[in-house]
Amino acid sequence: MSRPFVTVSRSRSEQVQFRTILAATYPVFLVAAVLQRLRPGRDAVPPGPRRSVFGEARAMALSAIPFAFMG
Template sequence: MSRSFVTVSRSRSEAVQFRAFLAVTYPIFLVAALLQRLRPGAPADGPRRSVFGEARAMALSAIPFAFMG
C-alpha cells in the first residue's frame, strides 16, 4: 500500500521545517550549553556530552513542541 502524494508532500514539508527550526535554535542552545558549563558550581560528576552534543540534545527536545497542535 503506497502513501498518497499529499501525505508524502506533507512529511517532506515537515522535515524541511524541522531542519529549519534546528538550524535556528541550535546556536541559541549552544550558547545556553556554554553558559551552563561556565556557571560556577555546575555539577561535574559522571560522564558528560560535549557542549555541541548537549546543545543538539536540547534543541531536539524543544523543537517537537513547535509541531504540536
C-alpha cells in the same frame, strides 16, 4: 492496501520545517550549553560519559523542537 492520509509531500515539508527550526534554535542552545559549563558552582556532573558542548546543545534543541509541532 490504502495509502496513509499523510502524503509524501507533507512529510517532506515537515522535515524541512524541522531542520529549519533546528538550524535556527541550535545557536541559542549552544550559547546556553556554554554558559552552563562556565557557571560557577554548578551541580555535580552526573556519572557516566560526558557529552560535548555541541552534543549537549543538540540534545537540548531536539528535546524542545517537538513542542513547535504540537497543536
